Amino acid sequence: MPALARAAAALVRPSLRLTARPAGCTRRHCLSTVAQHHPHIQEVLLPKQAIEARVNELGRQIAADYADKRPVVIGTLKGAVVFMADLVRAMEPPPPGLELEFVRASSYGAATVSSGKVDLSMVGPTDIKGRHVLLVEDIVDSGCTAVALLEHFATAGAASVKLVSLLSKPERRTVTCEPHYLGFPVEDKFVVGYGLDYAEQYRSLPYIGVLKPECYA
Ligand code: IMP
Ligand code: MG
Numbered sequence: 001m002p003a004l005a006r007a008a009a010a011l012v013r014p015s016l017r018l019t020a021r022p023a024g025c026t027r028r029h030c031l032s033t034v035a036q037h038h039p040h041i042q043e044v045l046l047p048k049q050a051i052e053a054r055v056n057e058l059g060r061q062i063a064a065d066y067a068d069k070r071p072v073v074i075g076t077l078k079g080a081v082v083f084m085a086d087l088v089r090a091m092e093p094p095p096p097g098l099e100l101e102f103v104r105a106s107s108y109g110a111a112t113v114s115s116g117k118v119d120l121s122m123v124g125p126t127d128i129k130g131r132h133v134l135l136v137e138d139i140v141d142s143g144c145t146a147v148a149l150l151e152h153f154a155t156a157g158a159a160s161v162k163l164v165s166l167l168s169k170p171e172r173r174t175v176t177c178e179p180h181y182l183g184f185p186v187e188d189k190f191v192v193g194y195g196l197d198y199a200e201q202y203r204s205l206p207y208i209g210v211l212k213p214e215c216y217a
Contacts, residue, residue, distance in 0.1 A: 038202065041192075041209035046184060048206040051166075051194060054183050055083070058164065059090020062134065062181060069132040069160075070097030074153070076145065077104045077123065079138030082195030082203065083166045083183075087136065101126045103135075105145050118148040129157035138195050139167040139186075143177030150177075167191070167208070184208075190216065 037044055075084035081102075088100065102123040133153045140146050146163055153161045164181035171188045186208075192198050193205030198216055202209075 037207065037209060038205055040202070040212050040215045041205070042212045043210045044207050045186060045189075045191060045210060046194075046208040051183070051206075051208065052086070055086045055166075056090045058181055058183060059087050060092055062087070062164065063091035063093060063095055066091075066095040066098070066132065066134065067093075069095065070099075071095055071134050072099045072101055072126070072128055072131045073134045073136060074101045074103055074126075074128075074149075075136040076138070076149065077102050078203065079195050079197065080136045080166075083138055084136045087164070103149060105149060107145055118145050120148060120152060128153055130159050133158040133161045135161065135163045137163060137165040137179070139169065139191070140165045140177055140179055141169050141172050143173045143175040146177050146179070147175050166194070167196075 073084065073088060075081060084100075088098070091098070104121045104123060105118055107118045135146065135149055135153065137146055140163075146165070150161050150163060162180040163177075165179040166183040167186050168179055168182050168184075169186055169188055189210045190198065190213075191208050192202035192211050193208045195203050196208070197203045198211055202211070
């Protein structure tokens with residue numbers, strides 16, 4: 001290839017040429033995969049634009065419902081952080097008196113199936129007695145985490161308790177739990193991105209994708 005053509009090719013596709021190829025990928029497959037999404041992602045279920053559009057709709061609906069309620073929006077760490085950050089900024093007009101809090105909830109560890117036992121701890125000394133609580137979840141799977149949290153806030157004297165979840169896997173429920181506000185129902189596949197992780201990885205991906213099974217087998 002002449003020197004000028006080589007220089008032009010380097011300018012047009014620098015990232016593709018520098019990306020390492022994951023084991024098992026052909027060069028052709030690897031280049032197209034890496035150009036579109038992370039090499040551990042089998043399929044992009046929800047692209048960035050679809051998430052953004054739905055989060056904006058949810059934000060406007062919630063803002064209208066909570067316009068006079070001084071809501072306490074409580075996100076579950078760490079999975080709901082990305083969704084919550086976008087959701088509260090989509091609440092237009094912003095509900096007066098809105099506060100943000102976080103709760104730590106874990107039932108998975110480094111596994112893809114919930115243990116069923118939920119450990120909860122509030123981050124900070126929040127008195128939610130008499131407050132309108134909106135719990136923000138990344139995904140409702142078995143439903144155990146959301147139910148444990150909703151019961152905890154109700155018992156603590158909240159005036160109302162509602163759940164907004166970005167995703168829901170209805171087929172996987174072991175307890176009754178329907179989010180009051182839902183981004184998207186999804187099929188029974190392990191998904192990551194937009195805050196959701198596997199073993200603390202993939203949270204920063206801007207889309208929701210199905211993780212390749214060989215990445216957690
Ligand atoms: P549940 O208690 O079984 O409903 O599980 C809820 C929590 O499990 C979520 O907040 C996530 O942290 C995690 N989880 C459930 N399904 C997935 C998934 O497909 N990808 C990543 N995390 C998940
Ligand atoms: Mg998680």
